[in-house]
Amino acid sequence: MRASGKKISGDKDIQVILGTLLRAGVVAAMTVVFIGGILYLLMNSYHLISYAEFDSTKAKYASITAVFAGLRTMDGAAIIQFGVLLLIFTPITRVLFSVFGFLIERDYMYVIIGLFVLAVILFSLSNKLVG
Amino acid sequence: MSVLLFTIIVLAGAFLAGLLGSLTGLGGGVIIIPLLTLVLGVDIHYAIGASIVSVIATSSGSAAAYVKEGITNIRIGMFLEIATTVSAIFGAVITVYLNPGYIAVMFGCILLFSAIMMVRKKIDHSNDDFSSPMARFFKLNGSYPVNGEVVQYGVHNVAGGFVMMFFAGIISGLLGIGSGALKVLAMDNIMRIPFKVSTTTSNFMMGVTAAASAVVYLHRGQIDPGIAMPVTLGVLTGSTLGARILINTKTDKLKVIFAAVVVFLALQMIYNGLSGKI
Numbered sequence: 358m359r360a361s362g363k364k365i366s367g368d369k370d371i372q373v374i375l376g377t378l379l380r381a382g383v384v385a386a387m388t389v390v391f392i393g394g395i396l397y398l399l400m401n402s403y404h405l406i407s408y409a410e411f412d413s414t415k416a417k418y419a420s421i422t423a424v425f426a427g428l429r430t431m432d433g434a435a436i437i438q439f440g441v442l443l444l445i446f447t448p449i450t451r452v453l454f455s456v457f458g459f460l461i462e463r464d465y466m467y468v469i470i471g472l473f474v475l476a477v478i479l480f481s482l483s484n485k486l487v488g
Numbered sequence: 489m490s491v492l493l494f495t496i497i498v499l500a501g502a503f504l505a506g507l508l509g510s511l512t513g514l515g516g517g518v519i520i521i522p523l524l525t526l527v528l529g530v531d532i533h534y535a536i537g538a539s540i541v542s543v544i545a546t547s548s549g550s551a552a553a554y555v556k557e558g559i560t561n562i563r564i565g566m567f568l569e570i571a572t573t574v575s576a577i578f579g580a581v582i583t584v585y586l587n588p589g590y591i592a593v594m595f596g597c598i599l600l601f602s603a604i605m606m607v608r609k610k611i612d613h614s615n616d617d618f619s620s621p622m623a624r625f626f627k628l629n630g631s632y633p634v635n636g637e638v639v640q641y642g643v644h645n646v647a648g649g650f651v652m653m654f655f656a657g658i659i660s661g662l663l664g665i666g667s668g669a670l671k672v673l674a675m676d677n678i679m680r681i682p683f684k685v686s687t688t689t690s691n692f693m694m695g696v697t698a699a700a701s702a703v704v705y706l707h708r709g710q711i712d713p714g715i716a717m718p719v720t721l722g723v724l725t726g727s728t729l730g731a732r733i734l735i736n737t738k739t740d741k742l743k744v745i746f747a748a749v750v751v752f753l754a755l756q757m758i759y760n761g762l763s764g765k766i
Contacts, residue, residue: 369558371562372555372556372558372560372562373555373556375555375562376551376552376553376555376556377552377556379548379549379551379552379555379695380548380549380552382548383545383548383549383552383724386545387545387720387721387724390716390717390720390721391721393713393717394495394717394718394721397491397713397714397717398491398492398495401491401714402490402491402492403490403491403492404490404491405489405490405491406489406490406491406494406714407489407529408524408528408529408530408531408534408712408714408715409529409530409531410531411531411532411533411534411710412709413708413709413710414709415709416708416709416710416712418713419706419707419708419709420706420707433713434713434714435713437713437716437717438706438711438713438716441541441706441711441713441716441720442706444541444544444545444548444720445541445544445699445702445703445706446699447544447548447695447699448544448547448548448695448696448698448699449696449699451548451695451696452566452569452696455562455566464627466626466627467563467566467627470566470567470570471566473570474566474569474570474573474696477570477573477574477577477700478573478696478699478700478703480577481577481580481700481701481703481704482703
């Protein structure tokens, strides 16, 4: 079923890179969430909260630019959200790397498939989808 | 409730959810959403936002190990992600327009289905002597290591699997879960991919599917840092520990007990959804 032995070894290398990338992304994101969480608890431990009603206008960090602005003030909640962003971007970077991998293998059909998946996710990054 | 108390309860619950989830093969979100909504009175839209973040964490964490072992089929994953990402975004966009009660009922039904899938006796459908022309065209057929030997497999009914993946993606985006049970159904039963390959590939895909809808939730303010923090930290540590225990544990009995818990939660969600309590 395989065209040559070379292709299998190529796939294997990409898989090792992808595996390392995924793990590094998760570890980095979790470290940031943990640090942000400590700061957030130090500042807010005894505040009262209720999540009984969803209110989109109350959300402070509902865009990537807002998260970065919040980071400058060292707000714990903003740091947590930054960790969440790192987590979201881990699988997206994974797709990007697979596209490069397929490009090296000259598997152009999968380069196009990968670019399409990437385009769909990038489209969701634009604010247009949320009214 | 104070922030500290809320964080501790969610952290403990998420840890347990991650642990049981990885031991039984069910995602953490399946327990997290009922815990947040039924026990802590959190609005289901916040629960969905926090859950999807934990789906990405566990998917990426476990996919890292599987990908290195060479069991995951990256081409199948990428090919089917065309369907799951488009439909996950669609699901995430429409979820806010739906009555929370309907979402709870739908969630309950998916829980029931997942419980059945979990305890059902598994039959390996894979055979390697035939594959569909479409599978050959998209180069989906592959091989994976079994006890040191490389086994080839062919992929069947690509179109059917692709359609099923659209459905799995919508459910994932609507409810903030990985919908692993639906993905495995598509790959295992319809496309007849060997178990190990279908479960690991579905896990691998989940992160990308979830990332697509997570961005929509983030923009809408459904991802609240105060909930996302204990949920992701708890689920990830729980599932990491679960994966370590899994190697030398018989999980058959645990699965039955866990299925009973899931059925109970499902009925609670459906009841509360129908009576307007959610």
